[in-house]
Amino acid sequence: MSAMTRHEWLLSDRPTSRRQARLGQAYRTWLSFRTNWLAMVGLGIVVALVLVALFANVIAPYDPVLGGDLRTERFLPPLTGNHLLGTDDLSRDIFSRIVHGSRLTLLVVVLVAVIATPIGLLVGTTAGYFGGWVDTVLMRITDIFLAFPRLILALAFVAALGPGIENAIIAIAITSWPPYARLARAETLTIRDSDFISAARLQGASSARILWGHVTPLCLSSVIIRVTLDMAGIILTAAGLGFLGLGAQPPQPEWGAMIAAGRRFLIDQWWVATMPGVAIFIVSLGFNLLGDGLRDVLDPKARK
Amino acid sequence: MSQPLLSVEDLRVTFELHRAGDLPWTRPRLLRAVSGVSFELFPGETLGIVGESGSGKSTLARALVQMVPATGRAVWQDGADLIALSRRAMLRYRADIQMVFQDPLASLDPRMTVGQIIAEPLRTHFRDLSETERKSRVKAMMDRVGLLPNQINRYPHEFSGGQAQRIGIARALVVQPKLLICDEPVSALDVSIQAQVINLLSELQRDLGLAMIFIAHDLSVVKHISDRVMVLYLGRTMELAESRALYGDPQHPYTQALLSAVPIPDPAAERAKVVIPLEGDLPSPMNPPSGCVFRTRCARAEDVCAERRPELTRAAHGVACHFPGPVAASAGRVPA
Numbered sequence: 001m002s003a004m005t006r007h008e009w010l011l012s013d014r015p016t017s018r019r020q021a022r023l024g025q026a027y028r029t030w031l032s033f034r035t036n037w038l039a040m041v042g043l044g045i046v047v048a049l050v051l052v053a054l055f056a057n058v059i060a061p062y063d064p065v066l067g068g069d070l071r072t073e074r075f076l077p078p079l080t081g082n083h084l085l086g087t088d089d090l091s092r093d094i095f096s097r098i099v100h101g102s103r104l105t106l107l108v109v110v111l112v113a114v115i116a117t118p119i120g121l122l123v124g125t126t127a128g129y130f131g132g133w134v135d136t137v138l139m140r141i142t143d144i145f146l147a148f149p150r151l152i153l154a155l156a157f158v159a160a161l162g163p164g165i166e167n168a169i170i171a172i173a174i175t176s177w178p179p180y181a182r183l184a185r186a187e188t189l190t191i192r193d194s195d196f197i198s199a200a201r202l203q204g205a206s207s208a209r210i211l212w213g214h215v216t217p218l219c220l221s222s223v224i225i226r227v228t229l230d231m232a233g234i235i236l237t238a239a240g241l242g243f244l245g246l247g248a249q250p251p252q253p254e255w256g257a258m259i260a261a262g263r264r265f266l267i268d269q270w271w272v273a274t275m276p277g278v279a280i281f282i283v284s285l286g287f288n289l290l291g292d293g294l295r296d297v298l299d300p301k302a303r304k
Numbered sequence: 305m306s307q308p309l310l311s312v313e314d315l316r317v318t319f320e321l322h323r324a325g326d327l328p329w330t331r332p333r334l335l336r337a338v339s340g341v342s343f344e345l346f347p348g349e350t351l352g353i354v355g356e357s358g359s360g361k362s363t364l365a366r367a368l369v370q371m372v373p374a375t376g377r378a379v380w381q382d383g384a385d386l387i388a389l390s391r392r393a394m395l396r397y398r399a400d401i402q403m404v405f406q407d408p409l410a411s412l413d414p415r416m417t418v419g420q421i422i423a424e425p426l427r428t429h430f431r432d433l434s435e436t437e438r439k440s441r442v443k444a445m446m447d448r449v450g451l452l453p454n455q456i457n458r459y460p461h462e463f464s465g466g467q468a469q470r471i472g473i474a475r476a477l478v479v480q481p482k483l484l485i486c487d488e489p490v491s492a493l494d495v496s497i498q499a500q501v502i503n504l505l506s507e508l509q510r511d512l513g514l515a516m517i518f519i520a521h522d523l524s525v526v527k528h529i530s531d532r533v534m535v536l537y538l539g540r541t542m543e544l545a546e547s548r549a550l551y552g553d554p555q556h557p558y559t560q561a562l563l564s565a566v567p568i569p570d571p572a573a574e575r576a577k578v579v580i581p582l583e584g585d586l587p588s589p590m591n592p593p594s595g596c597v598f599r600t601r602c603a604r605a606e607d608v609c610a611e612r613r614p615e616l617t618r619a620a621h622g623v624a625c626h627f628p629g630p631v632a633a634s635a636g637r638v639p640a
């Protein structure tokens with residue numbers, strides 16, 4: 001199939017299969033997404049992050065944990081020899097550490113999204129759909145979580161669970177779902193009384209089926225946008241926990257922990273703390289741009 | 305006549321209204337949307353229900369399918385009271401009573417294709433249908449309501465209002481109901497499309513032997529499709545009669561006023577017609593007039609109308625009025 005006919009196949013207004021119809025819709029979304037260059041930059045950054053994480057072993061020239069010669073290779077400035085971004089106090093190649101650190105960042109982001117999104121969706125749609133005391137109870141619990149600043153709450157959880165990257169992920173996930181629940185609830189409230197939900201109820205569909213089959217898919221896009229926009233915050237929280245010594249533990253090349261280790265040498269060997277900071281900055285920016293772009297194409301209210 | 309499919313007795317729907325800022329223990333204000341409506345519906349028959357907005361006609365329909373809580377009785381032909389049934393018990397009757405909504409696009413899930421929308425009720429009520437069987441029923445139904453087979457994978461927003469309403473009708477009929485409730489199915493459509501949809505409905509009704517409750521806000525829409533027509537005002541029945549009798553010889557002043565507002569295609573007849581203006585606005589259903597609810601706008605109203613509520617007569621041509629009669633009878637009467 002040549003490129004031209006594939007384009008036509010996707011944009012056909014007489015799709016012959018459900019798959020074609022769905023792919024066609026996705027393709028149209030992609031076409032409008034592509035015109036937004038900032039969003040494409042964001043997408044590029046996120047794709048790059050994924051690729052770097054996948055091929056860290058190939059890309060990184062040195063081992064991220066084992067350092068070089070402590071007498072000759074400590075604190076090499078960027079662009080000395082093979083060390084693109086220089087070395088740190090234990091003669092480790094900073095570039096290699098950042099490359100391997102991308103795995104941890106991606107792990108945090110993916111796991112938090114996978115844990116927090118379904119919880120938020122479930123709580124929010126249930127509360128919004130049933131209303132009454134179910135709504136009151138679920139939303140008050142949500143409010144309790146929202147009342148604390150996220151980092152503080154995450155700190156409390158990690159302090160209780162014990163430091164470590166897994167516990168940091170759990171703590172961040174526990175603190176991330178409330179905004180998604182609120183959003184899903186608000187969306188559900190607007191959907192709940194629409195005629196097609198009444199129609200489904202009249203046909204005898206069960207509440208679970210209505211929630212899962214009709215309400216959740218409609219909440220999904222705005223929640224996904226929100227999650228994407230939140231990624232920057234999640235990365236920063238993870239880095240913050242790492243910085244405070246409660247997240248990833250040394251010698252794991254976690255970016256926040258790297259900044260914490262480098263801050264002692266900030267005046268004389270600025271690159272040790274700056275480089276992972278730049279990495280955090282770029283990745284956060286990427287997720288934000290991507291989220292903005294997604295909102296422009298996916299949000300049904302912003303469209304048209 | 306045969307046994308009625310549905311007999312409704314003294315159906316009432318009352319909403320409790322809490323104003324914003326009310327304290328939890330303040331007594332809610334009561335809105336009687338439907339107050340004591342009774343009628344019978346026979347298999348294969350179409351009952352038109354007509355009333356202004358606020359007359360409770362949609363609420364009445366929704367009460368029959370437990371979308372709003374009601375009191376009274378609505379007895380299905382097998383003796384079950386649709387209003388008292390538990391949610392679970394009601395499930396058995398869901399397939400028998402289907403509904404078509406006013407806003408066709410809003411009644412279709414925007415994320416589903418036409419095929420999925422029409423197949424959805426089959427998944428609930430005919431669980432053991434095979435995938436191919438289900439698909440063939442969907443296709444047959446689409447053909448039946450005038451949708452093209454190649455539209456099966458399109459999304460609702462790609463359709464016009466009239467087409468979308470056909471999808472809604474197909475979804476309602478695919479489970480082979482005995483009663484179809486059409487809640488103003490054409491009010492949101494262009495006039496040119498309305499006739500098509502009404503014709504489709506009456507054709508389907510005849511072929512499938514459906515009973516139908518057809519709700520509309522003006523008498524002209526239901527004229528040709530209805531066997532009998534019920535006129536509602538502020539949640540009460542004003543007149544209930546065979547179509548021919550109601551249109552040819554309306555007895556209730558309200559019906560007469562509604563009919564006089566319908567344009568007649570023949571210019572001579574249109575000019576000769578006596579227009580009975582409806583004065584004033586619909587009173588608030590929160591605080592309906594005493595006695596006859598129509599008295600604030602009735603040209604025939606007398607003292608007795610404020611004192612006693614006229615009951616709907618139990619004849620074939622039922623009227624709820626102290627002074628029923630043809631239009632001319634009221635012409636000379638001076639309102640007291």
Ligand code: SF4
Nearest residue numbers: 596599602609625626
């Ligand atoms: S009962 Fe009296 S007020 Fe009511 S419609 Fe008849 S004449 Fe008019």
